[in-house]
Amino acid sequence: MPRLSHEHPASVPVPIPDRVAALIGSTVPMPVLQAEFDAVSAVREVLRFRGPLCAEDQQDREQALATLARANKVLAKYDPRLVVTPKAVAR
Incomplete structure (x- = not known):
């Protein structure tokens, strides 16, 4: 019988x-925790927009993507495995 790993679907x-979680969080620098929160929030905002977008929605989506990019830059510098993608947040 194969063993299951965290990689197994x-x-x-x-x-x-x-x-x-509090103990883990206490070892991570505050800017990294903030970047993780910002990244997850930005992904949710990006995923909120569907279909043809009006100009205002397109600007909001691009702003959320920029926020995600900035947050991921901080996360990747601390640990590349922390980068947040829309697939990781979508449910």
Whole structure:
């Protein structure tokens, strides 16, 4: 029987208890935590726009993409595995 890894599509993510998440978060610099929050927010904003966009929606989407790029630059500098993509946030 094959062992499941975190890479395997059939594996199920295990929730991290709040205390453990707080301990992990306390070891990460504040600018990196802020960048992660900004990146996830920007991806959700980008995914909100669908179909033909009016000029105002297109500007909002481009602003969100710029925010995502800035946040990912900070995240990649700290650890390239932290980069946030729309696929990672979409559900």
